Amino acid sequence: MTIKPPVGDFATDWDHTDPQWVANPYPIWEDLRGRCPVAHTDRYGGGWFPSTYEGVAAVANDTENFTSRTVVIGNGRPGEDAPPAPIGVAPPISSDPPFHQIARRLILPAFAPGPVNALEPQIRELCNHLLDEMGAGLDINAGDDFAAHIPVWVIAKMLGFPDEDRDLFREFVHIVLEGVDEPQEQRIVSFQPVLDYIERQIEDHVANPRDDLTSYMLNVELPNGDKLLPEHIFGTIILTLIAGIDTTWSAISSSIWHLATHPADLERLVNEPELMPLAVEEFLRFYAPVSMARLVKEDMDYLGCPMKKDDWILLGFPAANRDPAVFENADQFIIDREVNRHVTFGLGIHRCAGSNLARLELRVALEEFIKRFPKFELSDPAAVTFSQGQVRGARFLPLTVLN
Amino acid sequence: MKVTIDAARCQGQGRCFGIAPEIFDFDDLGNGVVIGDGIVDDEELKSKARLAQANCPEHAINIEGN
Numbered sequence: 001m002t003i004k005p006p007v008g009d010f011a012t013d014w015d016h017t018d019p020q021w022v023a024n025p026y027p028i029w030e031d032l033r034g035r036c037p038v039a040h041t042d043r044y045g046g047g048w049f050p051s052t053y054e055g056v057a058a059v060a061n062d063t064e065n066f067t068s069r070t071v072v073i074g075n076g077r078p079g080e081d082a083p084p085a086p087i088g089v090a091p092p093i094s095s096d097p098p099f100h101q102i103a104r105r106l107i108l109p110a111f112a113p114g115p116v117n118a119l120e121p122q123i124r125e126l127c128n129h130l131l132d133e134m135g136a137g138l139d140i141n142a143g144d145d146f147a148a149h150i151p152v153w154v155i156a157k158m159l160g161f162p163d164e165d166r167d168l169f170r171e172f173v174h175i176v177l178e179g180v181d182e183p184q185e186q187r188i189v190s191f192q193p194v195l196d197y198i199e200r201q202i203e204d205h206v207a208n209p210r211d212d213l214t215s216y217m218l219n220v221e222l223p224n225g226d227k228l229l230p231e232h233i234f235g236t237i238i239l240t241l242i243a244g245i246d247t248t249w250s251a252i253s254s255s256i257w258h259l260a261t262h263p264a265d266l267e268r269l270v271n272e273p274e275l276m277p278l279a280v281e282e283f284l285r286f287y288a289p290v291s292m293a294r295l296v297k298e299d300m301d302y303l304g305c306p307m308k309k310d311d312w313i314l315l316g317f318p319a320a321n322r323d324p325a326v327f328e329n330a331d332q333f334i335i336d337r338e339v340n341r342h343v344t345f346g347l348g349i350h351r352c353a354g355s356n357l358a359r360l361e362l363r364v365a366l367e368e369f370i371k372r373f374p375k376f377e378l379s380d381p382a383a384v385t386f387s388q389g390q391v392r393g394a395r396f397l398p399l400t401v402l403n
Numbered sequence: 404m405k406v407t408i409d410a411a412r413c414q415g416q417g418r419c420f421g422i423a424p425e426i427f428d429f430d431d432l433g434n435g436v437v438i439g440d441g442i443v444d445d446e447e448l449k450s451k452a453r454l455a456q457a458n459c460p461e462h463a464i465n466i467e468g469n
């Protein structure tokens with residue numbers, strides 16, 4: 001990793017990988033909202049960070065002025081490296097209208113509540129299996145031993161990839177998401193095993209079609225009757241691996257971290273399980289894991305800022321969720337908050353296709369975890385780590401189970 | 404009270420059918436749809452409809468009358 005100078009003023013030099021931001025971004029965002037609602041940086045080749053709900057919503061809903069060609073901020077301007085919109089490298093997340101809608105519609109049925117809810121018993125069984133494996137010991141790592149496994153298993157199941165490859169996927173996710181600071185050449189090298197693996201899985205599905213998302217993508221036709229291009233299939237598979245794993249893992253582990261550090265909330269949830277649906281939305285609001293990026297299409301003045309073509313926009317859905325203009329007591333976690341218009345899954349045409357699945361995984365994971373362990377605390381608060389980059393969540397999460 | 408969903412705004416965030424499954428359902432793509440004619444008379448259901456409206460991130464739920 002390259003060593004970067006520490007940030008002095010986040011209003012003019014923000015960096016989402018700065019240790020201060022990684023450790024605790026919330027006071028930074030609050031400060032920016034008060035004095036500089038669209039912050040600027042020269043890092044990463046230049047970019048902007050709106051910290052208000054209004055600013056985030058404006059950019060997310062404006063596909064005329066911003067492109068999704070690249071949604072993960074890398075070092076330097078992407079220039080023409082990134083495959084052109086409208087298809088992009090991982091449809092539909094990297095696609096712009098009008099192709100976006102076509103690519104999105106193809107996958108939405110697989111992620112609609114009907115098929116997703118059918119997975120509930122299996123997810124519950126998996127959670128219990130993981131909890132059994134963690135044993136009755138007093139010291140557990142809820143991040144690596146529990147939270148991380150759930151989305152990996154679910155996605156592998158949907159794509160029809162072998163169960164025994166789960167550890168491999170987790171490595172892939174790190175390569176892609178936490179490698180934002182690697183030079184481009186290094187990223188290409190690190191990425192190769194991921195590409196090779198998916199290639200092998202696709203070949204296997206061509207030879208042995210079965211009832212899963214991979215075979216579906218191989219067979220489905222576009223409105224004009226064409227089959228999907230191999231790079232489209234490939235891109236969407238990568239997208240589900242990347243978008244579905246680290247994100248949900250983060251949501252589960254941050255929620256468990258909250259319960260470990262707020263015993264009154266834990267007790268309430270154990271005693272009033274009917275609160276779970278509201279609690280899930282508040283966990284999602286308060287610990288929203290995902291920020292996305294956009295690129296400015298052309299030079300323009302926007303939200304009062306002189307934006308240049310190919311400037312980055314960091315779309316801080318987690319920051320929008322803490323905006324007091326939209327949320328009462330925005331900086332407080334209120335486990336039974338009823339009015340909660342959070343934007344954790346994004347806004348507008350790119351709304352997270354996996355949101356029904358993510359909600360289900362989070363709810364079932366928490367239900368089973370607190371059933372098994374109604375009382376727990378951090379065994380070493382200083383040892384807890386959070387991920388850096390555009391997906392934020394607790395990673396190393398050592399807990400002591402209490403009686 | 405009459406409840407409708409503006410299909411042009413709805414992005415399938417799924418809050419409405421989560422909060423008030425008596426009033427809202429989802430289609431094959433996971434977008435929200437109103438069950439039946441969307442007329443709600445029961446007071447408890449009316450407040451659920453309002454809650455769903457207040458939670459829809461896309462501002463896609465419209466309520467006429469009270």
Ligand code: HEM
Pocket residue numbers: 060068071092093094104151155239240241243244245247248251288289290291292293317344345346347349350351352353354355357358
């Ligand atoms: C708590 C967990 C999750 C969070 C917070 C989350 C968040 C997001 C956000 C904010 C976006 C919008 C991207 C943008 O505006 O550019 C997005 C898009 C997407 N997510 Fe998720 N996600 C989660 C879980 C999942 C899961 C489990 C899947 C499925 C396997 C998934 C698949 C997708 C896909 C396919 C898109 C692209 C949709 C489009 O561009 O039309 N996500 N997600």
Ligand code: SF4
Pocket residue numbers: 408412413414415416417418419420433434435458459460461462463464
């Ligand atoms: S909550 Fe809003 S966006 Fe979500 S499904 Fe219902 S109407 Fe659509």
